Amino acid sequence: MDERDPLATCKASGVEQRLPGGNAGGAVLVDGTVRRPTGPWTPAVHDLLRHLERRGFAGAPRALGVDEQGREVLSYLPGATVGTASPWPPWVHTDEALEQVGRWLRCYHAAVQDFVPEPGATWRIGSRSWQPGDVIGHNDAAPYNAVWWPPSESDVSSSTELVGFIDWDFACPCSPIWDLAFTAFSWVPLHARDVIAAEGFTDLAARPRRLRLLLEAYGYSGPPSEVLQAVQTRIAAHIQDILDLAGSGDSLFASLVDDGSVDALDRAMTELDEEHTLGTTPVRRPRGGLRFLTGVAVAASGWLIGLFADHSHRLFVARREKAKVEHPRQWHVSLRARYRMSERGGLVR
Numbered sequence: 001m002d003e004r005d006p007l008a009t010c011k012a013s014g015v016e017q018r019l020p021g022g023n024a025g026g027a028v029l030v031d032g033t034v035r036r037p038t039g040p041w042t043p044a045v046h047d048l049l050r051h052l053e054r055r056g057f058a059g060a061p062r063a064l065g066v067d068e069q070g071r072e073v074l075s076y077l078p079g080a081t082v083g084t085a086s087p088w089p090p091w092v093h094t095d096e097a098l099e100q101v102g103r104w105l106r107c108y109h110a111a112v113q114d115f116v117p118e119p120g121a122t123w124r125i126g127s128r129s130w131q132p133g134d135v136i137g138h139n140d141a142a143p144y145n146a147v148w149w150p151p152s153e154s155d156v157s158s159s160t161e162l163v164g165f166i167d168w169d170f171a172c173p174c175s176p177i178w179d180l181a182f183t184a185f186s187w188v189p190l191h192a193r194d195v196i197a198a199e200g201f202t203d204l205a206a207r208p209r210r211l212r213l214l215l216e217a218y219g220y221s222g223p224p225s226e227v228l229q230a231v232q233t234r235i236a237a238h239i240q241d242i243l244d245l246a247g248s249g250d251s252l253f254a255s256l257v258d259d260g261s262v263d264a265l266d267r268a269m270t271e272l273d274e275e276h277t278l279g280t281t282p283v284r285r286p287r288g289g290l291r292f293l294t295g296v297a298v299a300a301s302g303w304l305i306g307l308f309a310d311h312s313h314r315l316f317v318a319r320r321e322k323a324k325v326e327h328p329r330q331w332h333v334s335l336r337a338r339y340r341m342s343e344r345g346g347l348v349r
Contacts, residue, residue, distance in 0.1 A: 036071055037071060040122045042072055047118065047121070048117070048168065059165065061074040078149060080150075081166075092143045099217040104141075105180060105183055115135075129173065134175060137172065138165055139172060146164075146165055147165070177227065190268065195264050208224070239265050242256050
């Protein structure tokens with residue numbers, strides 16, 4: 001194995017090696033298996049992973065139980081992740097990587113479509129109960145959770161494959177487009193310009209094309225504007241989840257508030273409101289006069305969606321700034337009590 005693969009250097013039995021990345025206590029490799037902290041959501045996630053194993057889906061770790069220290073035990077997906085690299089390696093933003101991610105998500109949703117969680121299953125995020133037509137979304141299929149083999153520092157070539165995604169703690173019931181929306185946000189990418197620049201992506205003009213490329217790889221045939229609307233709703237809910245969990249005392253999410261992640265997500269939504277051209281081109285363009293009429297209709301709908309989102313966004317920012325002034329230490333808690341998803345409307349989770 002490549003020397004950058006932690007398993008290649010973990011030879012002594014019982015020796016724990018810290019794996020790169022991770023915000024929630026991290027993960028260690030010991031005896032060829034991964035050990036991670038557990039939570040109330042772990043039983044539901046393990047049920048999901050066991051279903052994927054039964055379905056023969058190879059793009060996720062296997063659930064192997066809990067060890068004597070109360071940590072979950074998972075199989076190790078060999079390969080490379082971005083870890084703590086900043087900026088990210090150039091291959092993260094290649095078209096080849098984007099297409100592989102879209103295909104992985106399509107295959108994952110196909111594998112999980114017949115999974116029905118236990119009644120009352122506990123998930124870490126979201127309050128939605130599973131209903132027919134839902135999937136259990138990964139909800140964090142971002143570059144920092146992707147594993148590639150063989151490891152590459154330069155690009156993803158035709159011989160480099162996406163092994164799968166790790167860190168399933170945010171899995172929960174949702175619609176397929178909800179999971180697709182966060183994947184698009186992370187890989188196109190659609191985050192705030194300053195955030196993606198720090199990650200090494202600067203070709204903003206390529207984002208409409210990259211969005212279409214991802215949707216085609218996934219097999220989505222609707223207009224990109226529908227996915228962009230889902231992105232806005234999805235990220236608004238992500239902000240809400242962070243604020244809720246930070247206010248409840250979850251240290252991971254409190255750190256995301258303190259380090260400015262919520263502000264960055266808010267900036268991303270503002271910029272998406274302004275960039276209507278991202279969603280004005282359908283995945284498969286109609287021909288001739290129909291192309292013109294469709295373009296006008298989609299542009300008009302995008303303008304209306306943007307107008308509504310802009311009003312909601314301005315209201316959200318005004319309330320947040322007032323909360324910061326009134327409660328500089330607990331502004332996220334006071335905001336949590338006043339900010340509601342109904343202000344944004346849009347697609348259902």
